[in-house]
Amino acid sequence: MPPRSKVRSALFMDIPINNTVIKRGTWYAAAYNEVFLNLEQDIRDGREVETFDRNRLYGAIGYAVRYDLKVQADYMYQSSDTVDKEQLQFSLHHNC
Structure with missing residues (x-):
């Protein structure tokens, strides 16, 4: 069974609270919004899904x-x- 096609779009934001940039010792707020859309509505066997x-x-x-x-x-x-x-x-977020 081949996979269905989807598109995914996201907007990420990190806002430092006690510094002008995020560095050691910085508290920050993080936010994101991510939307997933189905590019194919017909998923075989006569079944369908919504675009959203x-x-x-x-x-x-x-x-x-x-x-x-x-x-x-x-x-x-x-x-x-x-x-x-x-x-x-x-x-836990680790950047190499």
Whole structure:
């Protein structure tokens, strides 16, 4: 069964709170909005899906432990045509 085609678009933003840039010791706010669209509505066997697949809205408070290591407490609201859900997350971000 071949995969269906989707398009995904996102806008990400990190805003430093106690510095002008995000560096070691910086608290920051993070946000993103991500939209998923189905490029194919016919998914075989006579079944169809909507063009809109889901939207993710995300907000977080983060702290830069080092220039390459950040921790965040996150909230994400995800909506689709069939279900909406909320998630609380804790995440670790490491840049090589």
